[in-house]
Amino acid sequence: MQHPLPRRGLLAGLAALPPLAALSACQVQGGADEANATFPTRAVDFWVPFDAGGSGDLISRAIAKAAEKPLGQSLPVTNKPGANGAVGLKELLAGKSDGYTISLAVKSLFAIGPLVVDDPDAVVIEDLRIITTLTNEGYVLVVHGDSPYQTLDDLLKADKVNFGTTGVGTGSQLSAGLLFGIAGVEATDVPFDGGGPTVTALLGQDIDAASLSLAETMPHIEAGDMRPLCVFSEERSVFLDNVPTALELNYNILVDQRRFIVVPADTPDEVVGVLTLAFEEAREGSEYGQFLADNFMERWEVDGMEAELHLAEATEQFAAQIAESGVELGSAE
Structure with missing residues (x-):
């Protein structure tokens, strides 16, 4: 499994890369027409696997706007709702792992969904790589x-x-x-x-x-x-x-609910590095901080490995609560 490196060690871990000012010159391991290009050379699509108007949609649009300047490209947001985010993430995994499509993801899909939904083709966190964490709500x-x-x-x-x-x-x-x-x-x-x-x-x-x-x-x-x-x-x-x-x-x-941004697990390290640094800079912006305050959201800012550990621990916690209660939750069946 691949993980984004912790913020404190990101540049050290990607020692082969140039410093932040030159990260836009990294090589993309994508299609032939972009093999020798730098990332990103065009807009990066940001998918929200939920309907418009909800909390996930709001935070996605706010962080996408904040990340455009540090990334150097636009981040158009598209809603792809269905199955608590699973529909959009399955489509993400079926596409190219070149960093030009990223998606919001939520804790409940990985920590609650498996407890109540019998889906043999369920999206698992091992299929994805966490670029950045966002909120705890x-x-x-x-x-x-x-x-x-x-x-x-x-x-x-x-x-x-x-x-x-x-x-x-x-x-x-x-x-x-x-x-x-x-x-x-x-x-x-x-x-x-x-x-x-x-x-x-x-x-x-x-x-x-x-x-x-x-x-x-x-x-x-x-x-x-x-x-x-x-x-x-x-x-x-x-x-x-x-x-x-x-x-x-x-x-x-x-x-509670935690929100974060993901790409397919086999996305090149160099591309993940560019995206991670851009979103880290975006999170530090005053406009984004004001958005969180105005929308009653708390920050959740940990590295990818710590986020995955939290998801695993939450799954055990929720399973225990369900078992203790004896309640059978409704499913999609």
């Missing part, structure tokens, strides 16, 4: 602002609940599914392809509740269109300090 359970459910206890006393999720095998599904299952509520899982359509469904009162990220919900909470009932983090959110955690309410549920 918590989940909040929300109802419509006009909902009769004022508290979590009110909701859990309902005869039946239709809850929206951002897809099968997501942290959105896991957090809400565990909660309703442990509480013994007759609840129906309504999956969507990402946060955008889930938010739309809740605002339209097509569903009773949903577990979504703070980025997707806070503007609506502040506007009074959504009401938060609990968060699934270890501690209360600084943005919602009056909202209890599931742990406080005696539900042992801890779920």
Whole structure:
């Protein structure tokens, strides 16, 4: 398995490369027409394997814009939704490993998906190489602002609940599914392809509740269109300090979402080096930092090997939570 080198050792590990100012002169091991060209000589396509409007879409567009200057090329964003990111990533792996197509990826696809989705052709992290990590986002359970459910206890006393999720095998599904299952509520899982359509469904009162990220919900909470009932983090959110955690309410549920950017595992080291350094510079920009603050997102900035270790540990954690609860989560079957 290949890994991007840690930030502190990237230049040392790529000793054969020139310094950052000259990294654009690296050789591309791509098609014949680009074999002797430098990377990048044209736009780099940035795929978002989710619908527009959700948290993943928002962060992708922000980091793509911030990375254009250090990369020296445009980064047009294209949405390729489906199966919690699996559809877009499978298409990425079927294409060229030349660095001209990169994609957002999420923790839940690798740490939750295998626990609830039986897919013999599932995308595994070993097929990919992490260019850079981006964010750590918590989940909040929300109802419509006009909902009769004022508290979590009110909701859990309902005869039946239709809850929206951002897809099968997501942290959105896991957090809400565990909660309703442990509480013994007759609840129906309504999956969507990402946060955008889930938010739309809740605002339209097509569903009773949903577990979504703070980025997707806070503007609506502040506007009074959504009401938060609990968060699934270890501690209360600084943005919602009056909202209890599931742990406080005696539900042992801890779920978060991590986002990062990937390329196929066999992408040349030189190309990965250029991309990694460009995104590291982009993450340090004040405009990107302001975007994170404005959208209630926390930074997650570790090297690729540490990120993969986190995914492995999270898989064990989520499997233990599911086993302890005895809850069977809905699948795509």
